[in-house]
Amino acid sequence: MLNFRQIKEWKYTGTAAGVAACTAVGYLLSGTKVAGLASFADISAAGASGLPFAAAVFLGSLVRSIISGGVGHNIVKLSSLALIMIIKMFLEPRNDPKFSGINTAVSVFVSGAAVSAVIGELVQKLIFYGFYGGIAGFTAYSASGIINGFRKDKVIDLSGKNGFSGAVLYIVLVASLCSVKLPVLNAGIIAGSAVTLAGAYFFSRAGGVICGSLTVCGAFLASDSSGMSIVLLPAAALLTGCLHKQKASTAAAFFTATSFIMTVLTGMTYTGFESMIDIICGALIFIPFAAHFSDKWISTGSGSSDMLPDVINARMVFLSDTVMELRMESERISDMLAKSCDAGREIEENSEAVCSSCYRRPFCWKSDRGNTYRGFRRLAEMPETVRDSFPEELADCLRKKELSEAFARSSQEKAAAKLMDLRFSESRGLLHEQMKITEELIRFAGERVDVRYSETVSRSIRKKLEKFGITPANVIASYNRRGRLVAEVYFSAENAPEESTRVCDLAADELHLRLESTEPVRTGREVRIRVYEKPKYSMEVCAASSCAGGTGDNGDTHTVFTDGCEAGYVVLSDGMGTGSEASLESRMVVGMFRRLIMGGVDHTSAIKLINSIMVTKSGDESFATLDALKIDLDECELTLIKSGAAATLIRHRGNVLKVTSPTFPIGIYEQSEAYIHSCSFDEGDIVIMFSDGIYENAYPFIKELLLGGDDLRHIVSEICAKAEVFNPTIHNDDVTVIGVRVTG
Template sequence: MQRPQISSYRRRYINEISEGMNVDNTAVFLCVIGFLLGRAVIIDNLGPFGIAYFIYMCTHKKYKMPVFFSISAGIILSHSGPHALRYIITLFFINFISSFISKYDDNIFRVSIIGFFITSISGMTYSLVTDLYMYDILVSIIEGLAVSSLIYIYSYGIPLILKRSIRRSISSEETIALSIIIALSITGISNISLFDVSLKNVLSFLIIIVVAYQAGPALGSASGITIGMITTMNTVSSPVYIGIYGFSGLLAGLFRKVSKYATTIGFIMGWSVITIYTRGSSELVLTLREITISSLIFLMIPDEKLKYVEKFTKGILGSEESSINYISRIKEMMNTRLKDVYKAYEEVGVTFEKVREKDKVLDQRDIASVIDMVTHDVCSDCPMKRGCWNLKFTKTYNMFTNILNHLEEDGRIDNNYVKAKFERDCMRFDDVIKGCNHYFDLFMLNYKWNKKLCETRRLVSSQIKSIAYSIENVSNEINNSMDFDMDMENNIIVELDKENVKVDKVSYIKKNDNFEINIQKRNCYSGDLCEKKLINAVSRAVGQEVSAYKMGCRSMNNICNIRLVNFKKYTAKTDVSYLSKDGNIISGDNYTYMEISDGKYMIVLSDGMGKGEKASEESALTIEILEKMIEAKIDEKISIETINNMLMLKSSDEIFSTLDLSIIDLNNGNLESVKMGACPSFIKRKKGGVEVISSSSLPVGIVSEIKIDREKRSVREGDIIITVSDGIIDAGKDKNLGENWLYTVIEKMDKKTTKEIAKHILDKSLELVDGKAQDDMTVMVTKIWRNRK
């Protein structure tokens, strides 16, 4: 017997049902929402929420059938018989035309129009079967409009649920739509209770508290109003509850920055005050248990789980998130560009380094060239040429080669050497000697220039590589250690406003464990606003002490730029005493001391070769370059190599200068000392004793490849760092005291201030040279102080 054929329509219908019966975690979640929306009822047993939900889900065939059954179950359990039958028939009709609806999955407006007509016609048909009144027609049209609006809302919220695992950025519309869906779902819980505790109220309170804690008072009150309006829309006292929910969310959000406990207390206070004022104390007692349960659940939720809510709340409060994302994109773009520049410069540096340097004045090819030139000049018209170069070519060529090799070793040719080995075979050996010497001199000159060129190219290569590494360091710093904090900037602005300090711009930049605050405002004219108001207000805002970087007014065109950093544990103060050689106005010693970035303090002393203007120019160049490069956060090794290359390339003359660099970390008291041909420096401890820091490295500008010696020490409050030039150290040589004389003076002196100490050491040095300085004399004295909060 032949099996009956299944019609193409039935086959397609069965396939659609099987496609829509997928069950997974997402399907279960959607079914729960469908069940609750099916149960949600407003005035006169109207339930448009489940109908709108199913119409929209027809555009997602994968979950259509599970949602159909869940909505049907919700409708059956919540509506009375005739109303339930009406909505079930409507669902079946929608399912019947679901293929038609799914064609417009990319046009939600048309789907909304279809939903309007289906719901309106369904309501009018039901009214016609019972008793048709004009009121029923209006209600049917209103219900159709509600379904149409809800479909549009679902089109924003449901896709967020379907793709929740891959979404990273959420729009404001999606967040609002999702909150409405949640509020409608809570309405579907209806009167379900356990031990007289309303599940609907517990979930409503919990959601408001969570949103207020994560997003603040604005979104907390907004969520309270939304949930209050939707969950109580079918009650007479709905306006009152909307106010109670909204005020409670507002008060909870105001306390969110204190703690989770303060947030729950704020919510309870807001609910209690308004409820007692509007509904009486008896109403408060009925809901207090539910509020307590919600608060306890909230307190038990780990902060890591609550962070998940931020993705949704920042969809509404997205201006800050957008700014941070914009900054991140800028950082990423700048990092990529800087990396490209770094690679380009590094490649250029490597290319410059690949240069062939001659090992000898004359290689085999050069020897052949010299022989050819000498032969052309001397042997071309010699009557013995045929015998030497035709009959005895190998012997003659080897003799020339031996002469040139001897010339390479000794620099000049010994006549006796040539005469003994060459006179018998050559009648013009004197001319041969002159020719060989002449061409060798030319090749020697070329060899020297080749060496100079190779050395210069190595210096240029080293400098280009240093630039590349500096760019890479800047790139890494931008990419890794800089974060902007918008909340902290707002806190600073609020605290400054409380002190009546008006600012134009505030930026808070966090760098690892440190931070930097830049404030731009109009001049205060008195110049003391930083110390009187601004630092105290900013310290309160950030929750720790801050200090001004380079204290003092830095203003231009009536605009003041203030830079604040972490409160530093120590402060350094430096004084200098100096005297030029032979009373010259210009000193060959140059120095600088300054506070640099990241809470560090730099002391530099440089002594140029010789005296007067030339020495001053060399040391000034060293100081100027080092100061700018260190201020630009370029590593001191790269800075010193740059100075070395500059001095070597600056002139054909041999110029150099010593360099004595000390960097003190004012946060922890670490001292790092770098010396390049500099004199020993000394640390006089507050508790007694003197420590010497010395080095045997060469000054900068002498050799292309320098060796940098670093020495690290620790300094504490009251310690004194003494840096001197060689004019001070050498003052004791004529008295056969060496360097030890200064150690003894420092150990025995009882001066306290930096100015007194510097003057005392200079005076002692002058005593040793009978008041006549034999070299430029400079003394730098730095004392460490502990800051008091």
């Protein structure tokens, strides 16, 4: 009995399916025609494909020629396919559309010229094969570009020049299928009708008209009668496009009825009757197809939608720059106001208070101004002013006592001003740091996100939820750069579900996908639930901990979560000291970090914001470390985020890497800069992170464990159990050890 699960998981299943499909393509297209001539579709397919798939196309074409007895008639085509394979074996660069086109064109031209020379018709046929090879080469170039784009981005991009390439391929395919001999039915018109109806339904009027026009063009290339029988197909698609928000069956029925009415009005013929049967078959194919269609695989691009993120980004950047300018201006004003009273102002005030009633004032401040001013300046610079140390420039002053008292008062006022400045400077520093964080948050929020918004999926999820009595305020579904669906469902606080499971299940049922969800993220007025396709990789996490002195309160706190977009996080915080106070501080840091990340804040701004809160939360000194792993679950990329945390050990490709953090814990200083480090990481690699209870002399033991086995739970448990053995002090600390491994 066949085990279909094993067949599906076989690593060569995709290649085998591709070879089988290419063999069928070669067999089917080998006997087709375009514009009355032998179709070049199979030649272009071989030119656009890799070597094994080109060989499969050649095999299919050869088998068809042998069965039909037309090997001699198809000798140019067969020799072209053989030459394409030979060139691919030795010369063709990988994934180069230009070379695919050149290879195909040269192969056709050389093969045609050689055969023509043998039969003595070289001069007459040379121009023809040059033209034929050029068309075949351009079609191969277009197909190769589409295939490479799909391999890279997991989407068929039909925007810009790719749209032109897609149109060429579609016309050639419809023309070739129209010449496939079937009893009564026309394969090209059936396929073209289904695609035209899909274009009208999913991409509105413009999509229907474009697909219908291209279908008619392909049908005319096959034969005049085929083209004339569906010449009004774009008009039917234009009208059907107005019903793109209705049920698929309704749109199919309307499309069929409209085509029938137009056929009757223009004069029903036998060919027109056959075409109506084809259109009905195309509509019947479309109805089940529509339930499974996803714009995940097709991107048409849109000028307005492409410009919108740029407009938002420009506005956010401008707003961020405005806040930055306000912060810098505030800092300049603070610096000006923070300056203590300068000596010139102090001298003027004291001379006015003491010397104004003295009869020697005109002499001192006019005839001997320079000497008097120097004496006053020395008084202002003296830390203590007594009559015995009076400046010699003021030896003849009649009011030495009054001057000493005046400058003593000034000195006290300056000291008080400096003390107040020290008190307010910390507040000003925190204010400016928070303004800087605001700049970063605004700028980050305005950055263009590399996703494709899907209106179709958003509408489907909303309708499904409303059908079961769940009313979302907004649904935003998009595909990330790896083609994975991520949907954000927003609710008002009063209408939000308590759990995300029900929302996830309904969305999965509607889209026929296996979905997962994050826990609800709540603000004061809204609740957001993320529903997403499972990423390529997942995290295996094991943790072990022990309390210092056998107490029940561990000062370390850790958590594991995913943001629902692309990243998984493992976070560990070690509070100052041990016991309940340390536990409170570490829980605060971990909880705030998770909440900010889930809310959409980048990790750098999140750490700065947490630091600002920890510094100002109370008058008592309090701080905690932050050690976080961020793993891209689509690309298997590892990022370490540290603020005063212990070292992290990474086992990668048989080696153990130690990463340390040259930063301070959160909550010590007004400004906090996190240490960010990206590391190479592969499936099966292991990361070990731990709190300060693990000392450096334990690292060789940990390295030996990492290199000696793959049992993650055993490794973590052994490290935690042996922590006290490697403690060089008499004081014990709380211990937490976390092991992380990425699995496929």
